[in-house]
Amino acid sequence: MHDIINKALEIGFTTAIEIKAFDVVPHERIRALCTPEKCSSYGTNHVCPPGCGSLDKCREVLGEYEKGLLLQIKYENVDTSSMEVCERLSKEFGQRVIQLRDTLLAEYPKTLALATGGCRECEKCTYPENPCRKPNIRRGSLSAFGIDVGELCRKYDTEFAFTEGTLFFTACMLIK
Numbered sequence: 719m720h721d722i723i724n725k726a727l728e729i730g731f732t733t734a735i736e737i738k739a740f741d742v743v744p745h746e747r748i749r750a751l752c753t754p755e756k757c758s759s760y761g762t763n764h765v766c767p768p769g770c771g772s773l774d775k776c777r778e779v780l781g782e783y784e785k786g787l788l789l790q791i792k793y794e795n796v797d798t799s800s801m802e803v804c805e806r807l808s809k810e811f812g813q814r815v816i817q818l819r820d821t822l823l824a825e826y827p828k829t830l831a832l833a834t835g836g837c838r839e840c841e842k843c844t845y846p847e848n849p850c851r852k853p854n855i856r857r858g859s860l861s862a863f864g865i866d867v868g869e870l871c872r873k874y875d876t877e878f879a880f881t882e883g884t885l886f887f888t889a890c891m892l893i894k
Contacts, residue, residue, distance in 0.1 A: 719785070725821055726789055729814050733790035735874050739783035739892050742832075744864030749773045752862055763843035764850045765858045776863040783830060783892035788874050789815070793885040804885065811887035812838055816855050819891060828894035831857040834867060834887050860890065 719736045726734035752760055752767040759766045770776065791811050797803050812833060819831040837843075837856040844851055860867055867888050871878035878886050 719787075722787065722822065726787060726818050729818050729821075730791065731789045731814065731818075732792045733788065733876055735788045735876060737786050737788045737870075737874060737890070739780065739786050741873055742780055742783075742786065742863075742865055742870065742890055742892065744773055744777050744780065745866050746773060746864065748861060748866050749776075749864035757861075759859075762845065763837060764845045765837045765856060766862045769845045770858065770862045773864050779830070780863065780892070782828070783894050786890055786892040788870060788876060789818070789889040789891060790871075790876060790878075791887050792877070793887075795883055796885055798882055798885060807885060808834075808887060809838060811889075812857065815857055815889045815891070819857070820855075822891065822893065826893045830892040831889060832860045832863055832865065832892070833857050833889035834860055857889075860888070865890070 723734045723736065749767070751757060754760045757766070761768060763769055791814070793807050796807065815831050815833050816839075819829055822829045837858070839852050839855055839857075850856055868878050870890070871888065878888065
């Protein structure tokens with residue numbers, strides 16, 4: 719895992735910590751935030767509810783993995799009130815998640831990428847009419863899987879906060 723951590727840091731993650739997959743725990747209270755009233759992504763893509771399946775299905779998927787990485791990029795001195803800035807940094811973060819996942823696939827063909835913000839690979843998702851156009855590069859949503867990102871970060875002594883001028887983007891890369 720040491721090589722993977724070094725690769726993550728080379729790619730530009732500011733934090734890369736080995737974790738146990740069983741510490742990535744789905745919570746109903748987090749998944750409950752995934753409703754049409756609380757999230758504009760609900761029902762619009764394959765990685766958010768209902769497209770990603772039930773929370774029990776997510777638990778089943780998580781149970782297939784043994785180890786993983788907690789990944790993070792901390793952006794400081796940014797205009798957190800600018801949607802344009804936040805979207806650009808989110809896209810940059812997502813590209814790094816996929817870059818690392820693609821690097822891992824050669825050695826670990828069973829790799830799951832879950833990130834804050836979910837998948838943004840297509841301008842318009844094919845959900846619900848058609849299957850995903852890019853199943854090999856999409857990344858799942860931590861929230862859709864019911865993962866309490868703050869709790870996971872605290873467990874691994876990693877900073878996570880919502881503060882003016884600072885953005886934290888977090889991902890889990892689970893490996894079988």
